Amino acid sequence: MGTPDPHMLRVQQLFVRHQGQLRAFVLAIWPDFGRADDVLQEVFLTVSTKAADFQEGSNFLAWARAITQRKVHEARRLARKPTISPDVLESLSAACPEAWAEDRRLATLAECLKLLPPRAEQLVRLRYHKEHSPPEIAQLLGRTVNSVNVALAKARVALRECVNRHLAPSDLPAT
Secondary structure (H helix, E strand, O other): OOOOOHHHHHHHHHHHHHHHHHHHHHHHHOOOHHHHHHHHHHHHHHHHHOHHHOOOOOOHHHHHHHHHHHHHHHHHHHOOOOOOOHHHHHHHHHHOOOOOOOHHHHHHHHHHHHHOOHHHHHHHHHHHHOOOOHHHHHHHHOOOHHHHHHHHHHHHHHHHHHHHHHOOHHHOOOO
C-alpha cells in the first residue's frame, strides 16, 4: 500500500467538515434520515474517487452539493420515489446557505420530535419520514384530509418553537 494522496486526504477532510451541511441538504430534498446516511456514504465515496477533479481554493461545498444532487436523484430513482427536477434541485442548492444546518440543529429537531404528543409525532413521521401524502395518512388513520393537514400544521409550529427555544439565536438560520 502506497503513501496516501495528500490532495485526496484534504478533500476527505473538507467532506468531513461540511458533512452536516450536506446531510441537511439531503434531508431537505428527501426527509428520510436512514436514506440520508446512505446517500452521504455514496457522496463520500464519489468525492474520494473524484478528488483530483476538485481544485484547491475553489468552493468545496458547491462542488460537493453538485455531487450530492446527483446521488439523491439517483437514490430516489432506484427507490422508485418520484424524482425531483434538476431545476428544482439547483434552486434548492442555490437557496441553501453555507451553514444551513449542522448536526446540532438536526439533533435538536430530533429531540423536539420526541417531545410532541404521540399522535402528532406519528403524523410527522408518516409525512416526512415515510413520505406519505396527507390523503394517504388520512386513509391510514381513518381521519379526514383536512384534520391531517391541520394537525401537521400545528406539529410544524410546535417543532419550530421547540427548536427556537433550545438553540441560541446565533444558531438559527437567517431568514
